[in-house]
Amino acid sequence: MIELINVTKNYPGKTAVQDLSLTIPDGKIFGFLGPNGAGKSTTIKMMTGILPIDEGTIMVNGKDMKKDTLSAKRIIGYVPDRSDIFLRLKGIEYLNFIADVYDVPKEVRETKITELTKKFGIYEALDDHIQTYSHGMKQKIVVSGVLLHDPDIWILDEPLTGLDPKSSYTLKEMMREHANKGKIVFFSTHVLEVVEQLCDEVAIINHGQIQFQGNMADMKQQYQENDNLERLFLELTQNG
Numbered sequence: 001m002i003e004l005i006n007v008t009k010n011y012p013g014k015t016a017v018q019d020l021s022l023t024i025p026d027g028k029i030f031g032f033l034g035p036n037g038a039g040k041s042t043t044i045k046m047m048t049g050i051l052p053i054d055e056g057t058i059m060v061n062g063k064d065m066k067k068d069t070l071s072a073k074r075i076i077g078y079v080p081d082r083s084d085i086f087l088r089l090k091g092i093e094y095l096n097f098i099a100d101v102y103d104v105p106k107e108v109r110e111t112k113i114t115e116l117t118k119k120f121g122i123y124e125a126l127d128d129h130i131q132t133y134s135h136g137m138k139q140k141i142v143v144s145g146v147l148l149h150d151p152d153i154w155i156l157d158e159p160l161t162g163l164d165p166k167s168s169y170t171l172k173e174m175m176r177e178h179a180n181k182g183k184i185v186f187f188s189t190h191v192l193e194v195v196e197q198l199c200d201e202v203a204i205i206n207h208g209q210i211q212f213q214g215n216m217a218d219m220k221q222q223y224q225e226n227d228n229l230e231r232l233f234l235e236l237t238q239n240g
């Protein structure tokens, strides 16, 4: 379980996330939905220990992200929205580097690298430098790196953007399998349709605050009864 308790993050002259509380239960695909600039990436960066939390607490499977950062981070696999990292490495070098960082044993890593990269159709490109990859291929190599060390909690920032339909389908299937094992898959999107297809539970964020948390049926019912939510819904549908 992940718990965000009264979390706030300020940038100079701007409060990006304000007094935000959210509980993400085990065994679910959890969608974090909000329009551009709503505070999704900022929240995710605090959940993954990349940005310091100004106020409040984030607990990841009982570990406090502020006090026990390394243990909390070890449980998480994070796919950022932009993957412009390690461009000078070859695909295979990047995956071996990740396997070293997370102590993935030699025998396991070879099988897993082959299996994952074949699934995503980038096996043939493993000897090429990442800087020659398309956006979608960079996304796939980062996802493969994350899955290589088999983290309990997956946190993905706009994971399906730039993926071709087949890879998008593969990743969605993997997300479902992971959640079915009782683990957490948390991902952000500004596309309502993706949430409708995939999520067991959803939270909507706007202007750094949670507007709604619940399942899809509750969300539909609430937006019919609540003008603000309906307007937000329209905005999200149009953006998609």
Ligand SMILES: Nc1ncnc2c1ncn2[C@@H]1O[C@H](COP(=O)(O)OP(=O)(O)OP(=O)(O)O)[C@@H](O)[C@H]1O
Binding pocket: 011, 012, 014, 015, 016, 034, 035, 036, 037, 038, 039, 040, 041, 042, 043, 190
């Ligand atoms: N480093 C920064 N310095 C100042 N303001 C920032 C910084 N990063 C984000 N912001 C602002 O904080 C707010 C929330 O941004 P954030 O990137 O978290 O939103 P988002 O929901 O992920 O948006 P998107 O869907 O466009 O990626 C926005 O108004 C943004 O302009």
